[in-house]
Amino acid sequence: MRFLMLLITPFIMATTTTGYIIDFGDSKDGDSWRIVNDGVMGGLSQSNAILTDNSVKFSGKVSLENNGGFASIRTLIPEQSLASCKTVTIRYKSNSLTRTFGLSLKNSQRYYIPYYKHIFSPKTKDWQELKVNLTDFKHYKISQVIGHSMPSKALDDVYNIAIIISDKISGPFDIEIDYIKFE
Numbered sequence: 001m002r003f004l005m006l007l008i009t010p011f012i013m014a015t016t017t018t019g020y021i022i023d024f025g026d027s028k029d030g031d032s033w034r035i036v037n038d039g040v041m042g043g044l045s046q047s048n049a050i051l052t053d054n055s056v057k058f059s060g061k062v063s064l065e066n067n068g069g070f071a072s073i074r075t076l077i078p079e080q081s082l083a084s085c086k087t088v089t090i091r092y093k094s095n096s097l098t099r100t101f102g103l104s105l106k107n108s109q110r111y112y113i114p115y116y117k118h119i120f121s122p123k124t125k126d127w128q129e130l131k132v133n134l135t136d137f138k139h140y141k142i143s144q145v146i147g148h149s150m151p152s153k154a155l156d157d158v159y160n161i162a163i164i165i166s167d168k169i170s171g172p173f174d175i176e177i178d179y180i181k182f183e
Contacts, residue, residue: 019183020081022161025054026179033075036162043068052176059174062165070143071173072104074162082134082155082182089131091178094122100167101175105137105150107157114141116150117164127178134182 022029030051037045037060045068047060060071082105090103104117116137120130134155139147143166161180165173 019085019181020077021179021181022075023179023181024051024056024177030056033073035071035073037071038063038068041068042066043070045069045071047071047073049073055176055178057174057176058163059172061172062167062170064168064170069168069170070164070166072162072164072166074160074164076159077161079159080156082158085134085155085182086152087131087133087183088118089129089179089181089183090120091127091129092122092175093125093127094173094175095125096173096175097122097125099165099169099173101173102162102164102166103132103180104140104160104162104164105134105155105158106160106162107154109160112142114139114146116140116154116158122175 024030033049035047035049037043037047044063044065045061047058049056049058058073062069062071100119100121102117102119104115106115117140118132118137135149135152137150138145139150163175163177
């Protein structure tokens with residue numbers, strides 16, 4: 001196993017004519033992902049991400065102390081990569097069956113700029129696939145829903161993808177991801 005680099009490296013995820021794929025297993029698309037926890041705003045949550053031969057394992061402990069409450073891994077993608085996409089499929093497993101994760105799509109690095117997110121909870125500890133229409137993503141601003149759907153035009157400007165846990169529950173979490181596929 002190898003630890004994820006915390007610096008942004010060149011884009012290595014695959015852009016295809018039918019979509020955009022981030023494959024942590026087959027293609028080893030993990031070197032450009034970085035950890036961003038609530039410590040950027042004074043929080044005390046901790047996390048790590050480890051690339052395995054077939055996935056990325058993201059785990060840690062969320063702390064609500066000191067106005068904390070989130071941990072995330074994220075990467076940059078070339079703009080327009082998702083412009084023609086309609087769905088996203090994520091293959092994952094988790095032992096954190098009582099926790100809620102989010103897949104967020106952003107067009108800014110600033111935390112106060114609205115973004116789009118889909119919330120999901122593991123149903124089993126086994127591998128599972130979640131397929132979501134991108135129009136089902138909700139519009140958020142600082143963890144508060146401000147809109148009910150993502151217009152397809154918003155995908156043109158997305159250049160930041162993140163897996164985040166911000167469910168207002170303190171304690172340990174884990175999620176292992178094989179791939180994230182946009183079609």
